[in-house]
Structures are given as C-alpha cells and as structure tokens.
Amino acid sequence: MKLKSVSLHWQILIGLILGVLLAVVSRIFQFESFVIEDVALLGDVFIRALKMIIVPLIVSSIISGVTNLSDAEHFGRLSLKTISYYVMTSILAILTGLILVNLIAPGIGANLSFQEMPEGLETSVQSFSDLLIRIIPENPLAAMARGEILPTIFFSLLFGFFITRAPEPYKKQLTGFFQAVFEVMMGLTHFIILFAPVGVFALIAKVIAQTGFDAVLPLFKYMVTVILGLLIHATVTLPILVYFLGGISPLKHFKAMSAALMTAFSTSSSSATLPLTMDSIENNAGVSNKVSSFVLPLGATINMDGTALYECVAAMFIAQVYGIELSFGQQMIVVMTALLASIGAAGIPMAGLVMITIILKAVGLPLEGIGMILAVDRILDMLRTSVNVWSDSCGAVLIARSEGEDKLRVLKSGRT
Numbered sequence: 001m002k003l004k005s006v007s008l009h010w011q012i013l014i015g016l017i018l019g020v021l022l023a024v025v026s027r028i029f030q031f032e033s034f035v036i037e038d039v040a041l042l043g044d045v046f047i048r049a050l051k052m053i054i055v056p057l058i059v060s061s062i063i064s065g066v067t068n069l070s071d072a073e074h075f076g077r078l079s080l081k082t083i084s085y086y087v088m089t090s091i092l093a094i095l096t097g098l099i100l101v102n103l104i105a106p107g108i109g110a111n112l113s114f115q116e117m118p119e120g121l122e123t124s125v126q127s128f129s130d131l132l133i134r135i136i137p138e139n140p141l142a143a144m145a146r147g148e149i150l151p152t153i154f155f156s157l158l159f160g161f162f163i164t165r166a167p168e169p170y171k172k173q174l175t176g177f178f179q180a181v182f183e184v185m186m187g188l189t190h191f192i193i194l195f196a197p198v199g200v201f202a203l204i205a206k207v208i209a210q211t212g213f214d215a216v217l218p219l220f221k222y223m224v225t226v227i228l229g230l231l232i233h234a235t236v237t238l239p240i241l242v243y244f245l246g247g248i249s250p251l252k253h254f255k256a257m258s259a260a261l262m263t264a265f266s267t268s269s270s271s272a273t274l275p276l277t278m279d280s281i282e283n284n285a286g287v288s289n290k291v292s293s294f295v296l297p298l299g300a301t302i303n304m305d306g307t308a309l310y311e312c313v314a315a316m317f318i319a320q321v322y323g324i325e326l327s328f329g330q331q332m333i334v335v336m337t338a339l340l341a342s343i344g345a346a347g348i349p350m351a352g353l354v355m356i357t358i359i360l361k362a363v364g365l366p367l368e369g370i371g372m373i374l375a376v377d378r379i380l381d382m383l384r385t386s387v388n389v390w391s392d393s394c395g396a397v398l399i400a401r402s403e404g405e406d407k408l409r410v411l412k413s414g415r416t
Contacts, residue, residue: 008196012262015201019266022201023208032209040206043266046199049192050272053185055144057275058297059156060182065293066160067175081402082295085395086303087339092237093387094338097229097309098316098331104228106221107320149271149301182293189275196259196276200266207378219376222317226380229309230387238305238394243412246401248394252410256284257393264389268381270300273389281393286409287400295399299392306387310380311338315359318369330363337362 022039026032137143137151144152163174239250254261260280264273278296281287315334319326326334337359360367397410 008193008259011197012200012259012266015197015199016204016262016266019201019204020208023205026205026209035205035209039202041202043199043202043206046192046195046202047267047269047272049195050267050275051147053188053192053275054149054271055147055152056181057185057189057278058149058152059144060178060185061278061289061293062153062156062297063160063163063178064175064182065290066157067163067178078291078294078399078403081399082298082395085398086299089233089238089241089305089391089395090303090308090339091335093229093233093305093309093391094312094335096233096237097226097312098335100225100229100232101313101316101320104221104225105320106225107317149297153297153301182289186279189279193259193276193279196263200263203266207382210378219373222313222373223376223380225317226310226313227383229313230306230383233305233309234387234390238391242394242398246398247412248397248401248408248410249412253285253393253397254390256280256410257390260389260393261386265382265386268378268385270304270385270388270392273385274300277389277393281396284409285393285397286405286407287396288405291400291403291405292396295396296392299395300389303392303395304384304388305391306384308338309387310384311356311359314356314373315363315365318360318372319363319365321372322366322369324365326363333362334359 023032023035026035134148135151135154137148137155140151140155143155160178163171163178165171166174242248242250242253257277257280260273260276263276264270267273270277274296277300278292281292281296282289312334315338316326316331356370357367359365360369397408400408
C-alpha cells in the first residue's frame with residue numbers, strides 16, 4: 001500500500017506507536033540517550049516549523065476572517081458566542097475535576113517524596129490584572145516577533161475591524177491582500193503537515209525515553225483522577241453539547257479532528273497544533289474560514305478546558321497531601337482562579353504547571369507542593385492539551401451551526 005493512500009491520522013497514529021516502541025526498546029537496551037538527543041531532533045525541527053507559521057497564520061486568518069464578516073453587529077455576535085462557549089466549557093471542566101477530586105480524594109493518606117520546585121517557576125507567574133494589561137501591545141510588531149499570541153490576536157481583531165471601516169479602494173485592496181496572505185499560509189501549512197507523522201514519532205519517543213513508566217506508580221491515584229475527569233469532559237460533556245445544541249455527530253467530528261488531536265497529544269502545545277486544527281476543521285469538518293479563523297486562534301490562547309480541570313485537581317490534591325482541608329468558599333476560589341489562570345496560560349508545554357502557582361497562592365497552599373506532581377506532569381500535559389484542542393474544535397462547529405452553516409460534513413444523519 002502506498003503511503004499516500006493512508007490517511008494522515010493513520011500515519012500519525014503509526015508514528016506515535018512506533019515512537020513508543022522505540023522508546024521502550026531504548027530503555028531496555030540502554031540507548032535512550034540516542035533517542036533523547038538524536039532522534040528527538042526530528043521532532044524539534046517539526047515543532048520549529050509549526051511555530052514558524054503560527055504568527056503569520058493567526059494574523060492573516062483573523063484579519064481575513066473579520067473582513068469577511070458583514071457588519072459590526074455580526075462581529076460582536078460572533079465574539080459573544082465564542083467567549084460565552086469558552087467560559088461555559090471551562091467552568092464545566094473545572095467542576096467535573098472538583099467533584100472527582102473530592103470523591104476519590106487521591107491525596108489523602110498519600111506518602112510522597114517530591115522534587116524541589118523548578119527554579120524560576122514562581123517568578124514567571126503574572127497576576128490576572130497584568131495579563132489583562134498585556135493584551136494590549138505597546139508595539140504590535142515586537143509582540144509578534146516575541147510570539148506573544150494574545151496581544152497579536154487583539155491587534156489583528158482591531159486591524160481587521162477597521163479595514164471594514166476604511167474607504168474604497170483601500171478597503172478592497174487590504175481585504176484582498178490579507179486574503180492572499182492567508183491562502184499562501186494555508187498552502188505552507190499543508191506542506192508542513194505532511195511531516196507530522198515523523199514529528200510525532202520523534203516527540204513521543206523522546207518523552208517516553210526520558211520519563212519511562214517508573215514515575216507513574218506512586219502517583220497512580222492522582223493520575224486516574226485527572227484522566228477520568230478529562231475523559232468525562234471529552235467523551236460526555238462536550239459530545240452532549242455538540243449533539244443536542246448543534247446536531248453534530250461526535251463520532252464524525254472526532255474522526256475529522258483525529259489528526260489534530262494526535263498532534264496535540266504529542267506536542268503538548270495547542271498553539272503549535274493550531275495550523276493542523278484549522279486545516280482539519282475546514283477541510284474535514286466543513287466549517288467556513290469566516291468562523292474558524294476567528295474562533296480557533298482565540299481558542300488556542302484562552303480556551304483551556306483540560307488545563308483548567310487539571311489545575312483544579314492538582315491544587316486540591318496538594319491540599320489533601322498536606323492535610324489541609326479547604327472550605328467550600330476556598331474551593332470556589334480554586335474554581336474561579338483555575339478559570340482565570342487557564343485563560344492566561346500560554347498554549348505551550350507545561351504552561352498549566354506554571355499557572356498552578358497562582359491557585360496555590362490564592363488559597364494559601366505551599367508552592368513546594370508542585371514538586372509532588374512534576375514526575376507525571378508531561379504525560380498529563382499531553383492529555384490535557386488534546387482536550388483543549390478538542391474543545392476548541394467543538395466550539396467551532398457549534399458556532400458555525402449557530403451562524404447558519406448547514407453544509408457541515410459532521411452533522412448527524414438526516415440533519416440539515
């Protein structure tokens with residue numbers, strides 16, 4: 001069978017399985033350093049290629065998307081729907097985690113030794129007010145050069161909106177220019193995506209070769225709590241929303257997004273996965289660029305359902321291990337802080353771990369407790385990133401349906 005005849009998501013799955021096998025064999029025969037240092041280079045190249053296109057893709061897609069909106073009312077309506085969906089699903093995810101961590105109580109009776117908190121972790125945290133201020137870039141080009149996504153999105157939204165208010169012929173010229181840039185960026189995206197199976201193979205091999213499975217056992221109950229929460233949110237909560245509110249088949253939608261989800265799993269970065277997410281949602285699910293170019297870049301930055309759930313469970317777990325009983329009011333502070341921290345978290349590996357310090361400080365828990373969960377954070381990071389991307393895609397199809405898009409390829413049978 002020729003490789004071209006194998007669907008991309010199957011190619012990525014094969015790469016993922018081969019990467020795990022290589023890592024296991026490397027640990028058995030003790031050549032994991034070769035995997036970590038040499039094979040991982042392929043994954044690093046793939047990640048850098050994805051990061052290379054993130055900013056120009058976001059800028060061109062948002063500006064072209066906004067200029068395709070018919071009027072200011074349409075722009076405002078789409079913004080309200082998008083933000084409302086993201087806040088709602090994040091709160092549902094956090095409450096799921098809170099209920100499970102109280103029922104399972106993974107930290108009670110646990111006797112864990114832990115590593116020291118990574119140097120500089122606490123100092124990298126900003127208050128929520130600082131995050132709000134940093135949304136507005138002092139220099140948009142500098143923000144883009146530094147890869148700061150939220151200020152880039154903010155500027156692109158404003159720039160696109162005011163293109164629609166510009167007089168002719170400038171409005172037509174700018175609209176055509178950014179649409180052309182977007183088409184070129186999508187072509188470049190498709191090219192880079194061809195190498196996703198190789199990148200996934202190298203990335204997953206590096207992770208397993210580094211961590212192995214020994215670190216999992218002492219934290220098994222904690223991991224089960226997080227994973228169960230992520231599974232409930234991904235396979236129950238979100239499918240119920242898309243099925244009953246949008247008439248979407250969750251199975252069809254999952255198949256359409258499978259390549260993006262597996263890439264999210266291996267990269268642990270919703271931002272790096274964004275090009276593949278946009279490609280899958282438009283070409284496989286059938287969502288218009290008008291919706292996807294607005295909803296997905298915003299979602300990759302502020303919609304972190306999996307991260308929010310994980311942060312809540314991790315904070316409660318640390319409290320349980322230290323024997324600190326949090327009141328109902330304190331647990332509600334955990335919920336709200338987890339929501340705000342997940343919005344402020346960057347779409348990069350270990351961002352959720354950094355933001356946990358905000359939650360721990362908010363309820364007076366020891367920051368050193370982070371050391372207890374470091375050993376398994378990378379594994380959980382891969383899973384929660386997949387849930388983040390899955391939620392973004394569910395939001396895109398729901399909002400597309402609410403905007404009257406009836407030709408989606410992921411609709412339930414017989415639904416029009």
